[in-house]
Amino acid sequence: MTDIAQGSPEIVTEQPAKFAMGKSMKRKEDPRFLQGKGNYIDDINLKGQLYMALVHSPYPHANIRGIDSSEAMKIPGAVAVVTSKELNAYNVGWLPTFHGLDKQMVLADGKVLYQYQEVAAVYAETREAAYDMIELVEVDYEPLEVVNNPFKAMKDDVLLRPDREAKTNHIYNWNVGDQGATDAALATSDHVVKQHVVFPRVHAAPLEPCGCIAEFDVMGRLQFYVTSQAPHVYRTALFLVLGIPEDKIRVISPDLGGGFGNKVPVYPGYVCAIAGALVLQRPVKWIETRTENLTSSFARDYHMDIEIGATKEGKLTALKVNTVADHGAFDAAADPSKYPAGMFGIVSGSYDFPVAYANLDAYFTNKQPGGVAYRCSFRVTEASYLIERAMDIVADELKMDPTELRRKNFIQKEQFPYKSPLNFTYDSGDYEHTMDVALEKIGYKQLLEEQAEKRARGELMGIGISTFTEVTGAGPSKHFDILGIKMFDGAEIRIHPSGSGIIRTGTKSQGQGHETTWAQIVAEELGLDPQNFLVEEGDTDTAPYGLGTYASRSTPVAGGALALAARKIREKARKIAAHVLEVSEHDLEWKDYAFHVMGAPGKTITMKEVAFAAYTNPGDNEPGLEATLYYDPPNMVFPHGTYVAVVDVDRDTGETKVRRFLAVDDAGTIINPMIVEGQIHGGLTEGFAIAFMQEIAYDEAGNNLATNFTDYLIPTSLESPHWETAATCTPSPHHPIGAKSVGESPNVGSPAAFVNAVIDALSPLGVRHIDMPLTREKVWAAIRTAENAVAAD
Amino acid sequence: MNEVNVSMKINGKTVTGSVESRVLLAHFIREQGGLTGTHVGCDSSSCGVCTVLLDGYTPVKSCTMYAVMADGHEITTVESLAVGGKLHPMQQAFWDQHGLQCGYCTPGMMLSSIALLKQNPNPTEHEIREGLSGNLCRCTGYNNIVKAVQQAAQVMNQPELAAAADD
Structure with a gap:
């Protein structure tokens, strides 16, 4: 039935086998792209x-x-x-x-x-x-006079936006959590670890x-x-x-030739x-x-100060984050209106902090406006990078293995739904299991042994862990809107007499493969062939209203709309099936992708037969077989993962070689493993770029130093590592098909793994942190500085 | 600005046009040739989405070449790869191995891959990565592109495999 890819992906899922979902169906949209007939x-x-x-x-x-x-x-x-x-x-x-x-x-x-x-x-x-x-x-x-950074801007010596009522460069303050309780807990903690971390200004730069x-x-x-x-x-x-x-x-x-938020x-x-x-x-x-x-736009540019309290046994006691955000000339961030700092409240990550507080101030500067995403659900990447980077610093301070510190503080799977101290209700997860799968698959123990031997010889090998949690799928209408429009999504399905059909959504694929995965969701719900569905997006004359594709929201929102619209069709089909089989609809059960008369084995009708009947023999039922549904999700979804990077740093040149990288993602139910794996590969490559080579930097005079691909670098096939992947499966309890999201996870989770690995490699020299991008020059300088400090002692 | 007559064979068909001498080959192919599978992405010869083959199997970045420089030459673009509705082994391999997502880099990537295999019919993974390092991809992370080129190499080196695939 399904045309399964020959190069079946390496990713192995834990989920049970299904009819059309969970299969690596080759992409239906590919023939036009392969023949140069895309319509860009x-x-x-x-x-x-x-x-x-x-x-x-x-x-x-x-x-x-x-x-x-x-x-x-x-x-x-x-x-x-x-x-x-x-x-x-x-x-x-x-x-x-x-x-x-x-x-x-x-x-x-x-x-x-x-x-x-x-x-x-x-x-x-x-x-x-x-x-x-x-x-x-x-x-x-x-x-x-030019204001080229937010610290200069906050002095208000030069007013950048006299057009605004408030005569200041300060745009807004945002905070969440309990400041008093957090300060009190930090004051009584055995250890308080502090670090200033910058997530530099970057750009999504799709090739089109x-x-x-x-x-x-x-x-x-x-x-x-x-x-x-x-x-x-x-x-x-x-x-x-x-x-x-x-x-x-x-x-x-x-x-669209890529988008990634741009x-x-x-x-x-x-x-x-x-x-x-x-x-x-x-x-x-x-x-x-x-x-x-x-x-014309940018992502990130957060200057973050983090404080984490811990007992001497390594139990986390409190988290405090202060952020200065550089928004450029206009506050053009594309965030939901009630969330000016996006989902930055996910900064408590996968860990059970008793108390936390996050505070952020945003400023105008003489830089390009934006604050749009780069493969990221509204500032999740900044938050995830910060907490995962800081966890390693805490582990270093406490002389603990970073995986043990994490294990000791993970939110336990019994704690879900888990109310975080920064006001998210995490739906589900099994962080320890995912980390165990990753450590086993990468051979963590053996890597530690190898590292000990290398360190004895003065070689710089590093292992970096990131056990991130995202919040995606905006979002419930109670909390999320853009320009006042609630962040639901619509889906429309029409089944033709022959059992094929057309699917339309308000999302818009930029390479994610919706023409394939949307067909798989509907086919799974209806027991029809996914090859026989046409998927249309992108034309507001024909598609139902939807908020679009970004912030990892397509499958969490539109995917839910599709499954529920298909179930609506199934309910109508039940009436037509009852008419055709001359039974009451209550005598029918939907089992093994067909209607069966209960207690009468062999008396069945398939959806394809019902579709034909809907146009040829509907009885007293309304003819036709179609449904439109708008889905307002009850909660966000919280995908998570464990990523492990293994690097070797050349002590003489500062060059980092990523020897291995393993991504174990838990995106809940997977629709198409091949597409999921492809998205992870792509996102890891973007995370690699951010960690090692990308920055929209400005000089003192306000000149933009990254205005083309010779200054703003995109990784080529040569420096991109070979990616390894695996998956665990904790279905979302509230999503109609148990799906979460995955497209952005690799970009959210990987920068911390890369940087943690490099810092781990340099830790014998006493290096504690380097801000991205970890270019050869920066790493070389950190090594030389550390060596000189030792020599001076 | 003065216009010049330019004539070249694109995919075996002669295309002639009177264009300004500064018109890029990429634009000539797209506008005079009507072939939009050749894309433009960076204006600085960095990304390779405009890659076409010149006089056989030499990959060139058509956004960094003037149309007049290709006057009298032969150009091969992505549109020539599939014959009579049958995909070229490279196209088939990119499909089978999920070597594309948004599709924007794909035509240039496949043409560079074909040129690579012409030079080196049995490349190692490193040789493939080196051979394609002039073509950027933002979506795939290259793993599956490498697998696609490996599959294509295998099929193109053993025509009986390609024939079997027809059955």
């Missing part, structure tokens, strides 16, 4: 389209005294130049940010606040003419940059093709920004393209350059 944004061209390009500021902070576009308009093919003046005339000069705490300029309005900020949009008959035009738009800048084409058709309806992970949210956002009624907007998100925000270029299309009455196409992509 730049593959779409509309008749009569203009090309748009953007003028960017070379200054990080400057007043704009004037913009002269007269020379640019002399370029053959030049059509128009737009600045904030024109946008303001249409009342679209500023955009609301997703969580509603700020607004951002579409084009620089009077001043620029970061290098590469969009200053003007040009429109031309050809791409080449548009790029010629931007060279000739003369902007008169008056440079201002963002882009769009906007057209107002003959009926005045906006056809907006755009690289969007959340097409319905875009439609509603466009209504809010432009005032166009939603029936006059069609958002189409075509095949394709969640509504970028200024999109608004400029729509404004141009409206005013010029021509379709307008805009495709980002790589530099535009890397300079």
